[in-house]
Amino acid sequence: MSVVSTHRVSGWGNTTPVRARLVDDAELDLSSLGLRGAIPRGLGRAYGDAAQNSGGTVVRATGETIDLDAATGLVRVSAAVSIDELLCHVIPVGWFVPVSAGTRFVTIGGAIAADIHGKNHHRDGSFGDWVRSVRMLLASGDDVVVTPQSDPELFAATCGGMGLTGLIREATVQLIPVSSSQMVVSTRRCNDLDAVMSTMVDAEDTNRYTVAWVDATVRGASCGRGIVTFGDHADEASGADPAAYRPRSPVRIPGPAVPLVNSVTGRMFSEMWYRRAPRSRDGETMSISGYFHPLDGVDRWNRVWGRRGFVQHQFVVPLDADDVVRDALATVAASRPANFLNVLKRFGPGSDRPLSFPMPGWTLTMDLPATAEVASMLRRLDERVLAAGGRHYLAKDALVPPAAVSAGYPDLERFRSVRDRVDPNRVWCSDLSRRLGL
Ligand SMILES: Cc1cc2nc3c(=O)[nH]c(=O)nc-3n(C[C@H](O)[C@H](O)[C@H](O)COP(=O)(O)OP(=O)(O)OC[C@H]3O[C@@H](n4cnc5c(N)ncnc54)[C@H](O)[C@@H]3O)c2cc1C
Structure with a gap:
């Protein structure tokens, strides 16, 4: 009898670790997967269960290709390459990723999925x-190149499709030009949520990047106070060396995962973070990693939540439903779970990709402990999100029920019909796809 060795696999939130067979794509035999199928995995930065497959197979894409046309900024890149690796290659020759997550340790495959x-x-x-x-x-074993012209539905379902249409091996991506590796950043400290939101709206017209940290540890009128930062890439005139992209290696927290975040440390941190921000500052020069990826300064920082793990809950609601954001922050402030990281952003127009999360509106991200109390608090909140016409981000989710996806993603059937066509036997599946009936 052959024994298949399995590995512990979990999302970044560490809420539901499972055991699965881990293979590189070159070792993958699609005909012998069994009923639990397989799911692609990048660097495991999805918070919930999107890149895990309990009792099944988890496939890592491989490859190191970065083939840049330095004249046009079009890059052919392996899906396994991380944003970090890509930036090291392209910034010195004047290009930047068009979209970056809050961590640079995300693969191109994960960014597309x-x-x-x-x-x-x-x-x-x-x-x-x-x-x-x-x-x-594809599930059939075919290795295909898909473009928005060659197969618009498969392409749309794959961008945002959480790995469920097939394993991405390589992509061609348009980069954006930059003339410096530095950012020029403005900061505003705002004493309530209204001020945060109006500052963000004003900043959008003239700034490529805007985001706010908001405080859900204070109650009353100050709940939702925050720090708005906005800015753009510096131009060469700032004197920055365009080739100087040298992110510092992350500091490692030694020892086992020990819970350092609780309601007291969360409140203390939030108060300190708010107070130390300047009331108003313009023209600050920052490195790309300092501006885009501050959390990457600490390796495996997710362990500060301890072994029980944490959820990152992210929803978006239409622009006129900003009261849901207000209620969410007030609900957290009232029930005082451990919390210090809440991020607010205003999305522009959405896309026609059926499982893509962004739609015009306010999106709020909250890091919270994985407890039963938090789960029931979020369930009540989620009803408000859905009633307002909002939805939840599948790359972060660990909790919502299937009904939240059918309500939040009206094009879910379109996604399913693509899967019916390219993967009728559901070879590609994950704990997320089973939990949510995708
Ligand atoms: C600190 C932090 C900050 C973040 N900030 C943001 C943010 O600002 N904006 C944002 O949108 N997200 C953000 N995220 C979430 C993250 O960008 C996504 O979860 C991303 O998908 C993770 O990429 P990964 O390579 O780690 O993929 P994994 O987490 O390993 O997998 C994520 C999904 O991608 C699929 N996938 C991975 N590789 C492939 C492939 N080769 N082919 C097909 N499918 C594949 C998996 O099946 C899974 O469904 C953040 C995460 C962290 C930890």
Whole structure:
């Protein structure tokens, strides 16, 4: 009898670790997967269960290709390459990723599969808007190149499709030109949520990037106070060396995962973070990694939540439903779970990709402990999100029920019909797809 060795696999939130067979794509035999099928995995930065497959197979894409046309900024890149690796290669020759997540340790495959958004969504859309083609392995075993012209439905379902249409092996992506590796950033400290929101709206017209940290540890009128930062790439006139992209290696927290975040440390941190921000500052020069990826300074920082893990809950509601954002922050402030990281962003127009998360509106991200109390608090909140016409981000989710996806993603049937066509036996599946009936 052959024994198949399995590995512990979990999302970044560490909420539901499972055991699965881990293979590189070259070792993958699609005909011998069994009923649990397989799911592609990048660097495991999805918070919930999107890149895990309990009792089944988890496939890592491989490859190191970065083939840049330095004249046009079109890059052919392996899906396994991370944004970090890509930036090291392209910034020195004047190009930058069109969309960056809050961490640079995300693969190109993961960026496409989650159709990631960044601080520039209001201006530049999400990652899929910049993908010109993907080469992918379908459930049939065919290795195909898919473009928006060759198979519009498969292309749209793959960008945001959470790995469920096939394994992306390579993509062609349009980069954006930059003339410096530095950012010029403005900061505003705002003493309530109204001020945060209006500052963000004003900043959008003239700034490529805007984002806010908001405080859900204070109650009353100050709940939702925050720090808005906005900015753009510096031009050469700032004197910055365009080739100087040298992110510092992350500091490692030694020892086992120990819970450092609780309601007291969360409140203390939030108060300190708010107070130390300047009331108003313009023209600050920052490095790309300092501006886009501050959390990457600490390796495996997710362990500060301890072994029980944490959820990152992210929803978007239409622009006129900003009261849902207000209620969400007030609900967290009232029930005082451990919390210090809440991020607010305003999305621009959405896309026609059926499982893509962004739509015009306010999106709020909250890091919270994985407890039963938090789960029931979020369930009540989620009803408000859906009633307002909002939805949840599948790359972050660990909790919502299937009904939340059918309500939040009206094109879900379109996605399913693509899967019916290219993968009728559901070879590609994950704990997320089973939990949500995708
Ligand atoms: C600190 C932090 C900050 C973040 N900030 C943002 C943010 O600002 N905006 C945002 O949109 N997201 C953000 N995220 C989420 C993250 O960008 C996404 O979850 C992304 O998909 C992770 O990429 P990964 O390579 O780690 O993929 P994994 O987490 O391993 O997988 C994520 C999904 O992509 C699929 N996938 C991975 N590789 C492939 C492939 N080769 N072919 C097909 N499918 C594949 C998987 O099946 C899975 O469904 C953040 C995450 C962290 C930890």
